[in-house]
Amino acid sequence: MRVADQYYRTIWVDEGQLPDVQIIDQRYLPHEFHIETISSYKQMAIAIKEMHLRGAGLIGVAGAFGVYLAYRDAFQANQPMVFVDGAITEILNTRPTAVNLKWAIDKVCPRVASGLTLEEKAHIALDAAKQLADHDAESCRLIGLHGLPLIEEISERKKGGVVNILTHCNAGWLAFTDYGSALSPIYLAHRKGIKLHVWVDETRPRNQGAALTTWELLNEGVPHTLIADNTGGHLMQNQMVDMVITGADRIAANGDTANKIGTYLKALAAHDNGIPFYVAAPTSTIDFALAEGLGKIPIEERSGNEVRYVRGLYNGNIVDMLICPENTPAVNYGFDITPARLISGFITEKGVVNNIKLLMNLNR
Numbered sequence: 001m002r003v004a005d006q007y008y009r010t011i012w013v014d015e016g017q018l019p020d021v022q023i024i025d026q027r028y029l030p031h032e033f034h035i036e037t038i039s040s041y042k043q044m045a046i047a048i049k050e051m052h053l054r055g056a057g058l059i060g061v062a063g064a065f066g067v068y069l070a071y072r073d074a075f076q077a078n079q080p081m082v083f084v085d086g087a088i089t090e091i092l093n094t095r096p097t098a099v100n101l102k103w104a105i106d107k108v109c110p111r112v113a114s115g116l117t118l119e120e121k122a123h124i125a126l127d128a129a130k131q132l133a134d135h136d137a138e139s140c141r142l143i144g145l146h147g148l149p150l151i152e153e154i155s156e157r158k159k160g161g162v163v164n165i166l167t168h169c170n171a172g173w174l175a176f177t178d179y180g181s182a183l184s185p186i187y188l189a190h191r192k193g194i195k196l197h198v199w200v201d202e203t204r205p206r207n208q209g210a211a212l213t214t215w216e217l218l219n220e221g222v223p224h225t226l227i228a229d230n231t232g233g234h235l236m237q238n239q240m241v242d243m244v245i246t247g248a249d250r251i252a253a254n255g256d257t258a259n260k261i262g263t264y265l266k267a268l269a270a271h272d273n274g275i276p277f278y279v280a281a282p283t284s285t286i287d288f289a290l291a292e293g294l295g296k297i298p299i300e301e302r303s304g305n306e307v308r309y310v311r312g313l314y315n316g317n318i319v320d321m322l323i324c325p326e327n328t329p330a331v332n333y334g335f336d337i338t339p340a341r342l343i344s345g346f347i348t349e350k351g352v353v354n355n356i357k358l359l360m361n362l363n364r
């Protein structure tokens with residue numbers, strides 16, 4: 001994506017022998033644009049856990065680069081393989097819900113054959129991580145292509161009138177290496193001249209919608225309006241939403257989908273109002289080993305401080321403001337499960353599918 005006339009991916013390495021990893025540090029957006037240099041696996045594990053970067057696809061790619069850094073750390077400090085194994089387990093445990101993390105690490109690790117030096121292993125892991133980053137970006141580009149006809153169809157039905165799309169959290173460019181999942185078809189439709197408007201859920205507690213999705217849409221010139229999380233139902237009852245597109249962090253084999261907390265309520269409201277509800281995700285987000293999602297997909301619980309405080313700009317400084325009495329107990333479930341029956345279809349890099357059988361076929 002272009003930011004201030006320069007093209008960026010969300011994660012990359014510069015030229016050179018076994019380079020550091022660069023990421024866009026999302027904690028400061030939309031107010032400041034920071035790039036963080038990641039120089040060790042430990043730093044990468046912290047970046048994933050503390051959400052310097054986030055979004056299922058990007059978490060996966062970052063995990064892959066974390067494996068590379070673990071080999072590089074071991075090579076540079078002359079550590080045994082047990083160090084690398086421990087590092088990989090640590091990276092795997094940073095965020096439990098997005099299955100892309102395991103998917104990516106499972107892709108990189110078998111590529112590193114035993115019998116090689118640690119330096120050679122680091123080079124192989126680096127190449128594998130770079131390939132996964134390219135794969136992630138290409139998958140998202142294809143999600144855009146496959147999702148586009150769904151928007152075009154509504155536009156045609158409305159005789160070129162504005163297509164109103166509601167989205168939750170940030171499933172855009174920032175959540176992947178490039179393009180995004182839910183936002184990818186929206187960007188493509190906008191570039192093709194289709195009139196559209198996006199309702200952006202603020203997405204408490206961390207406000208990925210308010211902070212990140214609005215920033216992305218503004219950058220791309222896509223008309224949008226920020227709404228409080230509780231507004232969607234009212235908009236849907238009043239014919240102000242034509243479709244909902246969200247991302248996903250893990251899709252079970254029956255189609256049950258984990259996504260940012262609050263997604264389920266949007267799906268219920270969409271169902272009640274006959275509004276199509278699509279989940280856009282690469283097939284790396286499908287957990288084919290998990291028969292169903294309800295009660296089975298691990299739900300990340302984060303610090304209650306993310307609920308007690310809200311981050312914002314005050315007098316030119318980024319500050320966290322307490323919004324309740326100090327020490328008020330707060331619970332912070334990061335995700336909820338939307339049952340498959342509420343989902344109209346899945347927009348993947350292999351096409352749009354709406355039933356379990358077709359979803360399973362994508363694994364071939």
Ligand SMILES: CSC[C@H]1O[C@H](OP(=O)(O)O)[C@H](O)[C@@H]1O
Pocket residue numbers: 054055056057168169170171172175181208246247248249258259260261334
């Ligand atoms: C890959 S879709 C983006 C996805 O990421 C969000 O979670 P988080 O910001 O906690 O990483 C959310 O569920 C979005 O839909």
